[in-house]
Amino acid sequence: MTEAFPLYDLAVIGGGVNGCGIARDAAGRGAKVLLLEASDLASGTSSKSTKLIHGGLRYLEHYEFALVRESLSERERLLAIAPHIAWPMRFVLPHVPGLRPRWLVRAGLFLYDHIGGRKRLAGTDSIDLTAHPAGAPLKPEFRKAFVYSDCWVDDARLVVLNARDAADRGAEVRTRCAVTRLARDGEHWRIEAGGETFAARAVVNAAGPAVLDVLEAGHVRPDRAMRLVRGSHIVVRKLFDHPFAYFFQLPDGRIFFAIPYERDFTLIGTTDVDHDGGPVEASAEEIAYLCEGASRFFRRVVSPDDVVWTYSGVRPLIDDGSGRPEAATRGYELDLSEPDEGATLLTVYGGKITTYRHLAQEAVELLGERLVALRGDGWTADAALPGGDFAVDGAADLEARFAKSFPFLADAAHRLVRAYGTTAFAIFEGAASMADCGRDFGHGLTEREVRHLAAREWARSADDVLWRRSKLGLRFSPAQARALDEFMQEEFSG
Structure with missing residues (x-):
């Protein structure tokens, strides 16, 4: 009987951006929400x-015009609700003779500028690379380019902040709590996860690449075929000093980006x-493909020996029959079970990080047809994520104010404000010197911050801190990382 187990209105399986976004939206509309993640958030x-x-x-x-329009309309919404972890970026697209003609690229950029309701971001310009700062790192044969706008985001922190806001609104967030069994029990779901049993009136399967595994665990036949596509990135020491990013075209028809990363590095991807x-x-x-692509454009040759870090993710794409993986749709579909199937199941197929908020709102509105606990209309388009309650262009002023309030942390002020926004002041409230921040793990990471990450952001290991809550892993030595991990295991493993 489900009465013996904790009962929730909604259980969300998957602690990625879609799952955390849905948990946040549903909790904000009054539902009792349980979020289950098998590993760490955004892992x-x-x-x-x-x-x-x-x-x-x-x-x-x-020809995915609807997806592009939806994504572009979300850009400025996300800038407004998370100005600490997202900011505008200008992208340089060099003209490559023999590939896409200039008129076609210009027409595409004109459409890109106008179909998404752009207000804050600058429009497209043509530039002369022989005179523009973005031309200096490039080979001399690239003389003309377009510059257009998009936005940067700290993806892992976007996930964590959605989870934090969901928890602040009453959701229960369980990390390292893998679902091992899922079964309908009358009007409820019975869920076994992390050695415990829970009950829920509805379940959202937002497990990303594991979406079909969750369906199998619940003995539900999928009605979509999935295509798992791996995207890999490399990070090298910075190839340029200006703030522009690059969008490059290759002879095989593919594209890749080279982006300023963590102040001292360049991020190149993806495959x-x-x-x-x-x-x-x-x-x-x-790795060789990305190095060779970068070397086509930059004066400095990029080789695998220059790579300081790589990372790869598997994108759970809807299999639309596309021949090449890069042509597979990045759109999403939401599949709501029929009423006569018993307890409600909503399965999320596909999606991309830019559209997560809109996807979550659509998902919760679908669930609202079945769950009386869900009240009110969509609210997430205007509600700041934790720490994001300041002006879109106010990060520099906030950083200066933080450095003045905590001068002993001035060297880390940029990272701290870009990670936590206004929450950074609360983390270090009352501290008058480094001695008040506890152990110094190096590179501006203090015990006070680590304890905040454990208490408020579900961090339990050095990897959680160094590669998801921050990117300090690029700077930490192996010995420093071990010392941090040993501290965390001693303090937070219980």
Whole structure:
């Protein structure tokens, strides 16, 4: 009988961006929500993106106009609710003779500028690379380019902040709590996870690449075929000093980005390779492909020996029969079970990080047809994520104010404000010196911050802190990482 187990209105399976977004929206409408994640929040696909909020300029070539329009309309909404972890970025698209003609690229950019309701972001310009700062790192044969706008986002922090806001609104968030059994029990679902049993009136399957595994656990036959596509990225020491990013076209028809990353690095990606199982990591071929692509454009040759870090994620795409993986749709579909099937199940197929908020709102509105606990209309378009309650262009002023309030943390002020926004002041409230922040783990990471991450952001290991809550893993030595992990295991493993 379900009465013996904790009963929730909604159980969300999957602690990626879609699952956390749905949990946040539903909790904000009054539902009793349980969020279950098998590992750490954003430990899969949602922390392995190209870190962009964008419409997907190349999707126009595949005639996905509705997806591009929806994505572009979300850009400025996300800037407004998360100005600490998202900000505008200008992208340089060099003209490559023999590939897409200039008129076609310009027409695509004109459409890109106008179909999404752009207000804050600058429009497209043509530039002379021989005179523009973005031309200096490039080979001299690239003389003309377009510059257009999109946005950067800290993808893993976007996930965590959605989970934090969901919890602040009453949701229960369980990490490292894998679902091992899922079964309908009358009007409820019985869920076994992490050695416990829960009951829920409805379940959302937002497990990303594991979406079909969850359906199998619940003895539900999928009505969509999925295509798992691996996208890999490489990080090298910075190739340029200006703030512009690059959008490059290759002779095989693919594109890739080179983006300023964590102040001292350049992020290059991504690949699109069908993933048939095995380790989710960049192959030697993918690394070589990205290095060779970068070397086509930059004066400085990029080789695999220059790579300081790689990461790879598996994108759970709807299999639409596309021949090449990069042509598979990045759209999403929501499948709501029929009323006569018993307890409600909503399955999320596909999706991309840019559209997560809209997807979550649509999902909750579908569930509202079945769950009386869900009250009110969509609210997430205007509600700031934790720490994001300041002006879109106010991060620099906030950083200066933080550095003045905590001068002993001035060297870390940029990172702290970009991670926590206004919450950074609460984390260090009352601290007058580094001695008040506890142990110093290096590179501006203090015990006070680590304790905040454990208490408020579900961090339990050095990897959680160094690669998802921050990217300090790029700077920490192996010995420093071990010391942090030992501290966390001693303090928070219970």
